[in-house]
Amino acid sequence: MTPPKAEGKGSLATPEAPSAVSLCAGVAKPEVMRNRSDFLRAASAQRQGTQGFMLQARARGDDTAVIRVGFTCSKKIGNAVARNRAKRRLRAVAQAVLPQAARPGWDYVLVGRPSATIERDFALLISDLQNALDRVHANAGGPRK
Numbered sequence: 001m002t003p004p005k006a007e008g009k010g011s012l013a014t015p016e017a018p019s020a021v022s023l024c025a026g027v028a029k030p031e032v033m034r035n036r037s038d039f040l041r042a043a044s045a046q047r048q049g050t051q052g053f054m055l056q057a058r059a060r061g062d063d064t065a066v067i068r069v070g071f072t073c074s075k076k077i078g079n080a081v082a083r084n085r086a087k088r089r090l091r092a093v094a095q096a097v098l099p100q101a102a103r104p105g106w107d108y109v110l111v112g113r114p115s116a117t118i119e120r121d122f123a124l125l126i127s128d129l130q131n132a133l134d135r136v137h138a139n140a141g142g143p144r145k
Helices: 020-024 036-043 080-101 122-140
Strands: 046-049 053-059 068-072 106-112
Touching: 036 053, 036 068, 036 106, 046 122, 053 122, 068 080, 080 106, 080 122
Parallel strands: 068 106
Antiparallel strands: 046 053, 053 106
16 A cells, blocks of 8 residues: 655645756766776776875777766775765765766776765865866866867
């Protein structure tokens, strides 16, 4: 049996959340990488360290305009609770920055750093990712899209 839906604007009514498409407003939403081989290819490409995490980035060289992103945290971060918290923060940072700053056809992997990823201020993590993307794309050559 399903509970009845709340109607009206009372305290039980929940507003509808905006869809992911409306949040990105015409910008492609990054796909999440899940295959180990994709992570290994990104690990052998460009790296840019920041205080909060390390960014690994590579141009795939295929004709797709899809942006892919992966997240990883080793056991050096801490127990499962700490690793999951670090990955949640990295996902939030990527969601805030990558739709505007990433290049189509690139793979990005964000690697958490012990204590820094969890303890660093969120605004600083966002600026870390923006600066790291600028440096990686500057090393790759060509204008930023």
